Amino acid sequence: MGKSICCKKTLIRIILPLIIIITWEALAYLINNEFILPKIESILLVLLTPTADILGSGGLIGNAAISITRVLIGFLVAALVAIPLGIMMGRRETVHDFFDVTIQLIRPVPPLAWVPLSLAWFKIGITSMAFLIALGAFFPILLNTMDGVKGVKRTWIEAATNLGASEWHILKKVVLPGSAPTMWTGLRVGFGIAWMCVVAAEMLPGTNSGLGYLIMYAYNWGQVQVIIAGMVIIGLIGLIFDTFFKEVERRKFSWRELDR
Numbered sequence: 001m002g003k004s005i006c007c008k009k010t011l012i013r014i015i016l017p018l019i020i021i022i023t024w025e026a027l028a029y030l031i032n033n034e035f036i037l038p039k040i041e042s043i044l045l046v047l048l049t050p051t052a053d054i055l056g057s058g059g060l061i062g063n064a065a066i067s068i069t070r071v072l073i074g075f076l077v078a079a080l081v082a083i084p085l086g087i088m089m090g091r092r093e094t095v096h097d098f099f100d101v102t103i104q105l106i107r108p109v110p111p112l113a114w115v116p117l118s119l120a121w122f123k124i125g126i127t128s129m130a131f132l133i134a135l136g137a138f139f140p141i142l143l144n145t146m147d148g149v150k151g152v153k154r155t156w157i158e159a160a161t162n163l164g165a166s167e168w169h170i171l172k173k174v175v176l177p178g179s180a181p182t183m184w185t186g187l188r189v190g191f192g193i194a195w196m197c198v199v200a201a202e203m204l205p206g207t208n209s210g211l212g213y214l215i216m217y218a219y220n221w222g223q224v225q226v227i228i229a230g231m232v233i234i235g236l237i238g239l240i241f242d243t244f245f246k247e248v249e250r251r252k253f254s255w256r257e258l259d260r
Helices: 002-031 040-047 060-091 093-106 111-122 126-150 154-162 167-201 211-220 224-252 255-259
Strands: none
Touching: 002 040, 040 224, 060 093, 060 126, 060 167, 060 211, 060 224, 093 126, 111 126, 111 167, 126 167, 154 167, 167 211, 167 224, 211 224
C-alpha cells in the first residue's frame, strides 16, 4: 500500500516536467530556429558533457562549483549575523525596537539595487558578490529566527524560570530548541534567495566565472542551448539543496507537527 502511494506521488510529480519537455520539443521542431528555441538533443549534448570547455569559459561543473562556493560564503556570513541578532530581537523588546525601523526600511530594497555601492566599496570580486548574497539571505534568516524565538511557548520559559534556570540555560535548553524549526525554515528560504543572488551577481560586468557568467557569455555568442543547460543546472542544484533542507526538517523537527 505504501509503495503504491509512493509510486503515485512520483508519477504525479513527473507529469508536468514531461509535458513541458514534450511541448518544448514539438515547438522547437515547428520553429526550427536554434537561436529562439533549441531542440532537447542540443541541450542534452551540453548537459551530458559537463566537464567540456564551453567557448573557452570552462565547463558546467567547474562554473557550478565556483557559484556554489560563492553562495556558501555569503550564506554563512548572513547566518552568522542574522541568527544572533534575531535571537536578541526576539528575546529583548529594547533590542527589537532599536533595530526594527532600520531593518524594515532596508528590507524592501532588492539586493541588486546595492550593486553600484557594492562595486564602489569592494570592487569586482568575491567580496562584492558575498556582500550581495549575504544581503539576500540575511532578512529571511533574521525574521524567521526572531519569529521562532517569540513563538516559544511562554509556559516553557516560565517553568524553566521557576526551576531557577539562568538566562543562558533558558536560551540553551528552551529557546533555541523551541525556535529551531522556524530558524531552519529561515535558513532554507535564505539559501534559496542567496542562490538566485549569486547567479544574478555573476552576470555583472567584470565577472569571468560562475554559472551566471557562463549564461551571459553564451548569450553573447548566440549559444542558446548553453544558456538553457546552465539554467537546468541552476535549477537542479537549487533542488538538491532544498531537498537537503526539507529532509533535515523532516528528520529533526517532526515533533513540531505533534506539538500543534
